[in-house]
Amino acid sequence: MTDAAADRVADSPALSTSRGRLIGILIPTAWLLLFFAIPFLFVIKISLSEAAYSVPPVSDFLIWQDGWPVLQATWANFALILDDPLYLQALLGSLRIAAISTLLTLLIGYPMAYAIARAEPGMRTPLLLLVILPFWTSFLIRVYAWSTLLQDQGMINSALMWLGVIDDPMRMLNTEFAVQLGIVYSYLPFMILPLYATLERLDGSLLEAAADLGARPATTFWRVTLPLSLPGMAAGCLLVFIPAAGEFVIPELLGGPDTLMIGKIMWQEFFNNRDWPVASALATILLLLLIVPILLLDRTQSRAEQG
Amino acid sequence: MRRGSFLTLCLWAGFAFLYLPILVLIVYSFNASRLVAVWGGWSVKWYGELFRDPQVLGAASMSLQIAAISATVAVVIGGLAGYALSRFGRFRGRTGFSTMLTAPLVMPEVITGLSLLMLFIAMEQIVGWPAGRGMTTVIIAHITFAAAYVAVVVRSRVAGLDRALEEAAMDLGARPFTVLRRITLPMLMPGLLSGWLLAFTLSLDDLVIASFVTGPGATTLPMLIFSKVRLGVSPDINALATLIVAVVASGVLLSGWIMLRTERRHARQVRAAFRREGAMDGN
Amino acid sequence: MAAADSTDTLVSIQGVTKDFGGTLAVDGIDLEIRRGEYFSLLGGSGCGKTTLLRMLGGFETPTSGRIMIDGQDMADVPAYRRPVNMMFQSYALFPHMSVAQNVAFGLEQENVVKSERDDRVAEALEMVQLGEYGRRKPHQLSGGQRQRVALARALVKRPKLLLLDEPLAALDKKLREKTQFELANIQVKVGITFIMVTHDQEEAMTLSDRLAVMNAGRIVQVGTPGDIYEFPANRMVGEFIGTINVFEGKADPENSAVHCPALPCPIVMEDRVAAESGSQIAIGIRPEKMRIRKAGPAPAEAAPASNFLAGKVEDIAYLGDLSIFHVRLADGRIVQVSRTNITRRRDEPLTWEDAVEVEWDPQAPVVLHQ
Numbered sequence: 001m002t003d004a005a006a007d008r009v010a011d012s013p014a015l016s017t018s019r020g021r022l023i024g025i026l027i028p029t030a031w032l033l034l035f036f037a038i039p040f041l042f043v044i045k046i047s048l049s050e051a052a053y054s055v056p057p058v059s060d061f062l063i064w065q066d067g068w069p070v071l072q073a074t075w076a077n078f079a080l081i082l083d084d085p086l087y088l089q090a091l092l093g094s095l096r097i098a099a100i101s102t103l104l105t106l107l108i109g110y111p112m113a114y115a116i117a118r119a120e121p122g123m124r125t126p127l128l129l130l131v132i133l134p135f136w137t138s139f140l141i142r143v144y145a146w147s148t149l150l151q152d153q154g155m156i157n158s159a160l161m162w163l164g165v166i167d168d169p170m171r172m173l174n175t176e177f178a179v180q181l182g183i184v185y186s187y188l189p190f191m192i193l194p195l196y197a198t199l200e201r202l203d204g205s206l207l208e209a210a211a212d213l214g215a216r217p218a219t220t221f222w223r224v225t226l227p228l229s230l231p232g233m234a235a236g237c238l239l240v241f242i243p244a245a246g247e248f249v250i251p252e253l254l255g256g257p258d259t260l261m262i263g264k265i266m267w268q269e270f271f272n273n274r275d276w277p278v279a280s281a282l283a284t285i286l287l288l289l290l291i292v293p294i295l296l297l298d299r300t301q302s303r304a305e306q307g
Numbered sequence: 308m309r310r311g312s313f314l315t316l317c318l319w320a321g322f323a324f325l326y327l328p329i330l331v332l333i334v335y336s337f338n339a340s341r342l343v344a345v346w347g348g349w350s351v352k353w354y355g356e357l358f359r360d361p362q363v364l365g366a367a368s369m370s371l372q373i374a375a376i377s378a379t380v381a382v383v384i385g386g387l388a389g390y391a392l393s394r395f396g397r398f399r400g401r402t403g404f405s406t407m408l409t410a411p412l413v414m415p416e417v418i419t420g421l422s423l424l425m426l427f428i429a430m431e432q433i434v435g436w437p438a439g440r441g442m443t444t445v446i447i448a449h450i451t452f453a454a455a456y457v458a459v460v461v462r463s464r465v466a467g468l469d470r471a472l473e474e475a476a477m478d479l480g481a482r483p484f485t486v487l488r489r490i491t492l493p494m495l496m497p498g499l500l501s502g503w504l505l506a507f508t509l510s511l512d513d514l515v516i517a518s519f520v521t522g523p524g525a526t527t528l529p530m531l532i533f534s535k536v537r538l539g540v541s542p543d544i545n546a547l548a549t550l551i552v553a554v555v556a557s558g559v560l561l562s563g564w565i566m567l568r569t570e571r572r573h574a575r576q577v578r579a580a581f582r583r584e585g586a587m588d589g590n
Numbered sequence: 591m592a593a594a595d596s597t598d599t600l601v602s603i604q605g606v607t608k609d610f611g612g613t614l615a616v617d618g619i620d621l622e623i624r625r626g627e628y629f630s631l632l633g634g635s636g637c638g639k640t641t642l643l644r645m646l647g648g649f650e651t652p653t654s655g656r657i658m659i660d661g662q663d664m665a666d667v668p669a670y671r672r673p674v675n676m677m678f679q680s681y682a683l684f685p686h687m688s689v690a691q692n693v694a695f696g697l698e699q700e701n702v703v704k705s706e707r708d709d710r711v712a713e714a715l716e717m718v719q720l721g722e723y724g725r726r727k728p729h730q731l732s733g734g735q736r737q738r739v740a741l742a743r744a745l746v747k748r749p750k751l752l753l754l755d756e757p758l759a760a761l762d763k764k765l766r767e768k769t770q771f772e773l774a775n776i777q778v779k780v781g782i783t784f785i786m787v788t789h790d791q792e793e794a795m796t797l798s799d800r801l802a803v804m805n806a807g808r809i810v811q812v813g814t815p816g817d818i819y820e821f822p823a824n825r826m827v828g829e830f831i832g833t834i835n836v837f838e839g840k841a842d843p844e845n846s847a848v849h850c851p852a853l854p855c856p857i858v859m860e861d862r863v864a865a866e867s868g869s870q871i872a873i874g875i876r877p878e879k880m881r882i883r884k885a886g887p888a889p890a891e892a893a894p895a896s897n898f899l900a901g902k903v904e905d906i907a908y909l910g911d912l913s914i915f916h917v918r919l920a921d922g923r924i925v926q927v928s929r930t931n932i933t934r935r936r937d938e939p940l941t942w943e944d945a946v947e948v949e950w951d952p953q954a955p956v957v958l959h960q
Contacts, residue, residue, distance in 0.1 A: 290415070
């Protein structure tokens with residue numbers, strides 16, 4: 001009773017009737033359960049099935065034998081993935097590339113977010129807009145733009161050769177470097193926005209207090225600014241790392257054949273080899289690897305809201 | 308200040324990094340030559356080619372329809388979810404609810420796309436709907452992840468609203484539905500609008516999920532671009548990119564200008580009000 | 591209070607001006623603050639008091655003028671090298687550090703060795719009666735406790751000068767009164783010069799050895815609380831500190847009198863009226879320096895020839911220890927008179943609409959400059 005009463009106090013009037021509450025929670029819950037959560041069960045199911053020459057190209061999970069249902073589950077797809085160094089390399093490679101790119105994004109994004117947060121109040125919104133603006137133009141086309149820039153005859157090589165820095169074009173396209181560059185470029189706004197949010201909320205008098213107590217600017221940064229912006233850094237890094245680990249477009253357009261990333265392999269298994277069970281098993285493994293980071297992200301976000 | 312100038316340098320270097328590729332695309336969209344390395348003089352022929360290509364036009368119209376419909380539904384679902392998260396306090400299943408809204412933001416698209424396809428196939432086998440895949444299934448997929456983004460936008464907007472305004476309306480005798488219609492929705496309008504725009508852009512931008520859940524006859528613009536880009540350099544893509552940039556930039560400039568104008572007018576009115584008050588105090 | 595008679599100057603502010611893009615926050619201030627003194631800058635919001643304090647701390651740079659602390663020009667000394675510490679209005683306690691870590695932070699910057707650091711932190715926390723709380727985080731403390739941590743953190747460095755920005759503003763009234771005395775005691779004990787910014791005249795009066803009243807970026811009056819209360823330099827000071835009844839009239843220096851059209855008889859003063867004969871001047875009289883009584887049945891003949899007025903009680907504010915009467919004069923203006931409630935209220939002889947007479951001694955009025 002007391003809990004219910006406390007909840008009612010915390011309610012907002014517009015949707016506070018029990019019917020309003022029900023609608024507000026039920027519709028999104030039903031939608032997300034059906035189209036986001038439950039589908040994973042089907043992926044897991046397919047990952048335990050065998051491939052078959054049929055439409056769809058999987059054998060039935062459940063077959064009827066002498067009037068009895070028999071479960072036709074198999075671990076073969078997972079065994080295949082764990083046995084084949086290609087898949088393992090792709091898995092580890094994805095995590096490594098995503099981690100390095102996340103670190104680079106943080107190194108580039110932090111000073112930018114800090115500069116915007118320290119800019120004059122009237123300038124902050126326009127500067128933030130400049131960060132977000134590229135995000136509103138096609139992601140695909142921007143990644144493609146890098147592929148033209150990084151080509152052997154592309155602008156960067158031409159410029160470096162004209163400057164005399166190099167004599168022959170550097171191979172940049174179709175390398176892991178290009179993939180990392182593409183990830184940093186595409187996900188930079190996701191790093192800057194949460195960082196900016198925490199840095200902007202940082203109480204300026206704390207920095208003044210540190211200076212007042214004798215801390216030089218660098219000390220103030222390490223002892224006060226950086227620790228207090230940790231939540232923003234955590235959110236930003238997770239927002240970059242998680243989707244980057246499963247990225248398909250960037251390794252496909254900028255990476256070479258030896259740049260193995262799990263998203264690309266999965267795509268190939270699914271579309272080129274039509275091996276749905278292996279693709280599903282790969283998706284399942286990736287999902288398992290990412291569950292902890294996703295829960296962490298959810299936690300940092302709800303904590304940011306409370307604090 | 309040395310540190311200040313270092314930060315400013317970082318900021319502008321970052322902006323150069325963000326905008327360089329876009330600038331290059333724009334310049335090359337006017338390149339008469341098909342080759343990137345060769346400047347063949349100024350030309351607008353790729354724009355003409357773009358507009359004469361029925362495939363591009365068809366895919367663009369398909370994508371715009373999908374984006375408009377899915378953004379609208381996503382605003383309803385995501386708006387409700389964001390409101391619930393911000394205002395309903397603790398309720399049973401809140402943690403799961405919040406996780407289901409956070410996860411789509413970061414879930415690798417290959418996973419989301421594959422799992423939705425598996426769902427659609429299973430649903431077709433069990434309940435017979437959706438029969439086959441195409442525009443409808445793409446719209447459902449886009450609603451799902453766009454709703455999560457809308458929820459984030461609406462949630463922060465609701466958190467910034469003064470709860471007392473709704474309570475005051477209630478106190479003055481407005482029924483819950485009236486409060487929603489006359490107070491809550493108008494105050495949330497900017498958040499809903501930017502949520503819609505975000506959902507619209509996300510839908511227009513999606514390649515991976517659409518590739519999984521679409522069917523024959525429903526080719527979206529990103530899918531078309533992807534197939535062209537994979538085949539090598541295609542200058543008409545530069546032209547398309549330039550058009551997108553132009554539309555987005557003019558939209559942003561326009562809204563920025565409107566915002567600036569209202570802000571200035573407000574500031575003027577506030578100053579005038581203070582002057583009046585000051586004059587009254589003086590007497 | 592401590593060392594108020596010492597004439598040894600610690601802080602010297604010379605012609606300091608601060609221009610914030612066209613608005614003069616501080617407008618040519620000259621001020622000397624003595625060693626060991628508790629000094630207050632008092633004024634309403636936007637009077638420039640906080641800007642002046644922040645310039646002392648090194649958080650703002652003067653547009654022109656000079657600030658000397660202990661004989662050293664502070665122009666090129668950044669905040670982190672000044673022998674000055676500040677207690678921020680928001681306290682600015684580092685939320686990610688414990689109470690002890692907060693207090694130790696300043697000592698770490700001076701590279702004080704760990705053992706000495708620990709001793710001094712413990713000593714500082716003991717002084718503010720928070721010895722037990724070293725391990726807590728700031729958010730686990732009450733408002734009053736946070737305030738004391740902020741004080742300990744600023745004092746542990748043994749600065750030459752402590753700046754306090756509205757140190758008690760965030761506390762509720764009861765706690766504020768208690769803390770005022772603690773603050774004063776600590777100041778006496780450590781012997782450090784305190785400069786406090788406040789908008790609360792009562793706080794400034796209670797705590798300060800001397801105070802400066804500021805308005806519109808300038809200093810209007812500097813003096814001891816008693817000087818400023820009893821001899822306000824002008825009308826603004828008189829009205830800002832306490833309540834004052836202002837009467838305007840023509841000066842009559844020969845008779846030490848002022849003739850006010852609003853009053854039935856002249857105001858006669860003990861002191862000389864330093865003004866040209868016939869010039870328009872303002873006179874202030876504090877409410878507690880007036881006496882009120884019920885008008886007799888035939889007031890006209892008994893009326894004194896000076897320092898007297900008659901009116902009707904319009905309002906009574908009963909404050910417990912004293913009552914404030916709003917007396918309406920014939921021309922409609924209100925005069926405030928306060929009276930200590932020596933007797934129980936049950937016996938109150940005065941009530942609304944009563945005709946009353948008010949009088950005062952010749953030493954009560956004070957000339958106010960504009």
